[in-house]
Amino acid sequence: MLRSPTSSRSRGEQIKAELGYFTHGSSLLDKAIASVRGRVEIDRAKSDRLQFTFWLHCRNLDLGLR
Numbered sequence: 825m826l827r828s829p830t831s832s833r834s835r836g837e838q839i840k841a842e843l844g845y846f847t848h849g850s851s852l853l854d855k856a857i858a859s860v861r862g863r864v865e866i867d868r869a870k871s872d873r874l875q876f877t878f879w880l881h882c883r884n885l886d887l888g889l890r
Contacts, residue, residue, distance in 0.1 A: 833841070
């Protein structure tokens with residue numbers, strides 16, 4: 825946020841206000857990244873389970889255990 829010459833805020837107050845906005849936005853971004861990472865881990869676990877199930881079926885077919 826740019827400070828106009830007629831603004832009543834001092835430069836220090838302006839910096840503190842901008843830092844507050846940055847800190848809040850940064851926290852939201854950290855939460856969004858953590859959420860995406862969690863979703864990726866869930867998808868990876870589902871994929872691993874599906875691959876294992878497929879492998880198990882193929883193995884059973886090879887052994888004649890239909």
